[in-house]
Amino acid sequence: MEYGFASPEGKASRDIDHAVAYVKELFCDNSGGHDAEHTLRVFRTAMVIAETEPDCDRGIVALAALLHDVDDHKLFHTANNANARAFLAERQIGSGRIEKICSAVNSVSFSQNRNKKPETLEGQIVQDADRLDAIGAIGIARTFAFGGEHGRTLEETIKHFYEKLLLLKEGLNTEAARQMAGPRHAFMESFLKEFSEEVGEIGEVDIP
Secondary structure (H helix, E strand, C coil), rough: CCCCCCCCCCEEEEEHHHHHHHHHHHCCCCCCCHHHHHHHHHHHHHHHHHCCCCCCHHHHHHHHHHHCCCCCCCCCCCCHHHHHHHHHHHHCCHHHHHHHHHHHHHCCCCCCCCCCCCCCCHHHHHHHHHHHHCCCCHHHHHHHHHHHHCCCCHHHHHHHHHCCCHHHHCCCCHHHHHHHHHHHHHHHHHHHHHHHHHHHHHCCCCCC
16 A cells, blocks of 8 residues: 555555554544544654654554554553554564554553653654644644534633643654644644634623
8 A cells, every 4th residue: 555655665564554454444433533534644644754763663653653542541441552462463563563562652642641752762753643633723623523522512622722732832752743733833823812702702792
């Protein structure tokens, strides 16, 4: 399968193809912001960042990005990366490499790694890619999709921008990600300003 960037070849390429098929099936019924399209965007972004980091292992970046949500505690009741490990073992990936992939996966979550920089370059890249998908126009859309799915009001959803999304740009690890984040962050700030102004206008109307 062609992905539009330099990807690993041989068995590594086939492992990526199988991982893409796996996440498409696993997330086929999710419409709350953690769907297969989110995973694929994170994968593509991670691989773009990886091209600017020649010292990284692109095979680990690819599989960690594709599997980063398959054991998310908000979505699955698994322990110790059970879904990721089962998939990787089925693909006959070595135990040492599995541990590196799972280490990168475990460094992604904002709630569990709020101010913690991933120890590996691969983890830093995947964390950046995931956080980039949480900001900008896509981040806004995902935030409201998740809020609606969980019965949150508009006001409750807006609070999430101030509690998390506006903090993400400053915590990015790679230069490529920081450059990508600038316009997305600015777009969120513009959106929030417009939202606040429109809510204020409505609040000033005299209702008979």
